[in-house]
Amino acid sequence: MDTRTSTHSPSPSRVGAARIGIGGPVGSGKTALIERLIPAFAARGVSLAIVTNDLVTAEDAERIRRSGLIDPARVAAVEAGACPHTVIREDPTLNIAAADDLEALFPDVELILIESGGDNLASTFSLDLVDWWMFVIDVAGGDDIPRKNGPGVLKCDLLVVNKTDLAPYVGVDLAAMAAQAATARAGRPMALTNCRSNEGVDAIADRIVSDVLFR
Amino acid sequence: MLRIESVLGSRSDPAMHEAIHHLEHHHAVEFVTVAVGDLDRRRLMARTDKGEEVAITLPRDQKLHDGAVLVLDHHRAVIVRAGEQRWLRFTPRSASDALELGYHAGNLHWRVRFDGEDLLVAQDGQASAYAARIEQLISGGRVEMSEEAE
Ligand SMILES: Nc1nc2c(ncn2[C@@H]2O[C@H](COP(=O)(O)OP(=O)(O)OP(=O)(O)O)[C@@H](O)[C@H]2O)c(=O)[nH]1
Numbered sequence: 001m002d003t004r005t006s007t008h009s010p011s012p013s014r015v016g017a018a019r020i021g022i023g024g025p026v027g028s029g030k031t032a033l034i035e036r037l038i039p040a041f042a043a044r045g046v047s048l049a050i051v052t053n054d055l056v057t058a059e060d061a062e063r064i065r066r067s068g069l070i071d072p073a074r075v076a077a078v079e080a081g082a083c084p085h086t087v088i089r090e091d092p093t094l095n096i097a098a099a100d101d102l103e104a105l106f107p108d109v110e111l112i113l114i115e116s117g118g119d120n121l122a123s124t125f126s127l128d129l130v131d132w133w134m135f136v137i138d139v140a141g142g143d144d145i146p147r148k149n150g151p152g153v154l155k156c157d158l159l160v161v162n163k164t165d166l167a168p169y170v171g172v173d174l175a176a177m178a179a180q181a182a183t184a185r186a187g188r189p190m191a192l193t194n195c196r197s198n199e200g201v202d203a204i205a206d207r208i209v210s211d212v213l214f215r
Numbered sequence: 216m217l218r219i220e221s222v223l224g225s226r227s228d229p230a231m232h233e234a235i236h237h238l239e240h241h242h243a244v245e246f247v248t249v250a251v252g253d254l255d256r257r258r259l260m261a262r263t264d265k266g267e268e269v270a271i272t273l274p275r276d277q278k279l280h281d282g283a284v285l286v287l288d289h290h291r292a293v294i295v296r297a298g299e300q301r302w303l304r305f306t307p308r309s310a311s312d313a314l315e316l317g318y319h320a321g322n323l324h325w326r327v328r329f330d331g332e333d334l335l336v337a338q339d340g341q342a343s344a345y346a347a348r349i350e351q352l353i354s355g356g357r358v359e360m361s362e363e364a365e
């Protein structure tokens with residue numbers, strides 16, 4: 001290991017790929033959002049890799065590998081066991097190792113998306129694992145979710161309210177839900193998406209490119 | 216925009232201390248204040264006290280800290296200053312109330328410090344969000360909450 005230190009030249013250790021977390025309740029659309037973000041990042045020239053977390057299978061990783069959107073070798077699966085939040089917060093070792101492996105295999109990777117297994121509103125990401133994270137909820141989960149002050153909703157860097165297309169069917173007033181979320185989060189960013197028809201996804205990709213990749 | 220890709224050291228390092236001290240005399244030391252909750256990030260956009268934007272991207276084995284030196288040359292130094300950590304003070308009325316408060320603080324993953332018979336909780340977000348988590352203890356007068364700065 002190189003242990004030179006100098007006050008006038010940068011340290012030799014390398015700045016790796018940016019790592020982003022995607023958390024949220026079961027079925028809110030985390031994988032669907034990733035499937036939409038893959039082409040959005042490709043269009044922006046961002047080299048991507050993905051880590052998915054499932055309880056005891058590699059279901060989401062297999063789904064993304066089969067999608068044909070990305071080189072299947074760029075998708076890694078971590079089995080989270082019974083406790084999806086433990087592997088993204090208390091002990092993210094498995095996810096860090098999976099991301100490190102992807103970076104070693106694909107040194108050009110600039111951005112790694114890490115999908116958490118579906119969990120409850122209390123799940124948050126360790127900043128040892130990710131640089132920035134979003135929390136995906138959906139309108140069908142109820143318009144009272146932003147009011148419930150779950151740490152996931154409050155602390156994420158970007159709150160994503162997905163499945164806006166379902167609002168009329170579940171009696172949700174989108175504008176009111178968005179306003180409540182903005183209040184609960186003291187004005188921190190939020191995005192509305194419809195992953196079915198690819199609405200709102202480009203804005204998220206743009207935000208990540210500027211806020212996380214700094215370009 | 217200033218791009219930072221490593222932490223050079225700490226302002227208290229003997230090797231850096233003298234150079235920084237010298238620059239201080241020439242008003243050539245700038246500070247970047249980073250909120251306590253953001254110190255764990257390896258990627259972060261910040262601003263120096265002179266208004267320059269700083270894009271920080273660190274290797275995985277490095278971390279920001281209070282006093283982290285980001286730039287040090289003959290013309291200037293740029294140093295991280297940790298933002299103020301706010302604390303909430305919880306004062307339980309009895310030992311059994313304290314026991315219950317302690318249980319909740321652990322269950323909620325609050326970061327705590329002990330101060331005599333009080334529990335101090337590192338505040339990240341609105342105080343009301345903390346009170347709401349232990350609403351029965353507060354409204355029953357079993358625990359009192361107050362805000363304080365470090
Ligand atoms: N109508 C509608 N359905 C959506 C949208 N996004 C996702 N879905 C559907 O919601 C279901 C769950 O989506 P996933 O992407 O698997 O959700 P997830 O959050 O990854 O789920 P877990 O990983 O199991 O927690 C699927 O049937 C999706 O097709 C949307 O914007 N609108």
Ligand SMILES: [Mg+2]
Pocket residue numbers: 030031032060115
């Ligand atoms: Mg999924």
